[in-house]
Amino acid sequence: MTISPGHIELERSIDSIRIGSRHRTDLGDIDMLAASIERQGLLQPITVTPDGTLVCGARRLAALRQLGVRRLNVWVRSGISEQLTLLLAEQEDNALHKSLSPxxxxxxYREVKVLLAEDASRRQEASRFGAEQEKPRSDGAATVAAPLTALNGDTRAQAALFVTGRRSYTTLERIGELQRIAADESVDEALRSRASAELALIQNGGSVSSAHHRMSTHAAVLELERMAADPTQPAGIREASSMGATRVLAAAPLTPDADLERLAQEALARAKTATKSRKVRLAATTDTKLPVRSFVYLWSDLSEWWLRYDITELSAQLTDEQWEEFEEILAGTIAFAKRLRALRDTSRGMAPVSASR
Incomplete structure (x- = not known):
């Protein structure tokens, strides 16, 4: 046994070392590391707690097991006791060897954020009840974790700095939200499945921002479809929801992720404020003009629409209010078409078409 500052070095059976729960799931190329250890020996010992829980060196331990090593010298850190301190040691090991996947x-990040908040709360309680005066050398933090208490700013920024070396946490928060949805059994199965698919794309190098946009769009479309199928909703809301979902799905193949998300959110907002009154619905939507592509998709959807309905059935079942609404839309459409045709003809140097056309 060798005693050095901060740790004790002793021989231990490799099978007695407990891995426990760790954040790294991909250990990388163990064959190359094993070959290096076989040539040069173990240059940096594995570190464990007094009860044999691995602190850092998961890849080295896997390589040694692959080489058939049964016993090895390890460093025992008696100061590693609290969960946050273990995370600090694990992250230090990750930073020195193989980076974590997104x-x-x-x-x-999510676990560190919770632990930092709990640690701050404990220090606040200790200060409130005079614990600092009674024990001036202890603030409730583990020795290794203590330097983090000097950091200023939001807990999210502190946790991001710890995990990535930067204070930016937006990407980590977005991935965390996808992980939460994928793991939440109370969430719609279609949404959970989409979250899992987006996480797989991120794991393979995909854009987190694009995944966030796609997930938001998917959630909005599912909500629109739910509202459209809900018989307890007013007819105006069901109609607006159905039309909104159709437009978004039609636009999806040719629209950038961020723009499609915006289109989906606008459709959802319009649907939620729709009523039975057509005039009220129009007043709520004319402030924001839709893009040209929305116009194209709308009329593509309406191509030969008159062939899709039984005119006898419509005549028998449409109410007076529904017929008046149809005539109002038809009149507005014809007036819009005349203005649009005139502008197109003028821009092309053609003579304006007569109003009777």
Whole structure:
């Protein structure tokens, strides 16, 4: 046994070392590391707690097991006791060797954020009840974790700095939200499945921002479809929801992720404020003009619409209010078409078409 500042070095059975729950799931190329250890030996010992829980060195431990090593010298850190301190040691090991994947980093970030908040709360309670005066050398934090208490700013920024070395947490928060949805059994199965698919794309190098836009769009479309199928909703809301979902799905193949999300959110907002009154619905939507592509998709959807309905059935079942609404829309459409045709003809140097056309 060798005693050095901060740790004790002793021989231990490799099978007695407990891995426990760790944030790294991909250990990378173990064969190359094993070959290096076989040539040069273990240059940096594995670190464990007094009860044999691995602190850092998961990849080295896997390589040694692959080489058939049964016993090895380890460093025992008696100061590693609290969960936050263990995370600090694990992250230090990750930083020195193989970086965490985006999803691994988000998982670690979420746990560190909670622990930092709890640690801050404990220090606040200790200060409130005079614990600092009674024990001036202790603030409730573990020795290794204590330097983090000097950081200023939001807990999210502190946790992001710990995990990535930067204070920006937006990407980690977005991945965390996808992880939460994928794991929440109370969430709609279609939404959970989409979240899992987006996480897989991120794990393979996909854009987190694009995944966030797609997930938001998917959630909005599902909500529109739910509202459209809900018989307890007013007819105006069901109609607006159905039309909104159709437009978004039609636009999806040719629209950038961010623009499609915006289109979906606008459709959802319009649907939620729709009523039975057509005039009220129009007043709520004319402030924001839709893009040209929305016009194109709308009329593509309406192509030969008159062939899709039984005119005898419509004549028998449409109410007076529904017929008046149809005539109002038809009149507005014809007037709009005349103005649009005149502008197009003028821009092309053609003579304006007569109003009777």
């Amino acid at each position: 999803t691994e980093a988000a998982t670690l």
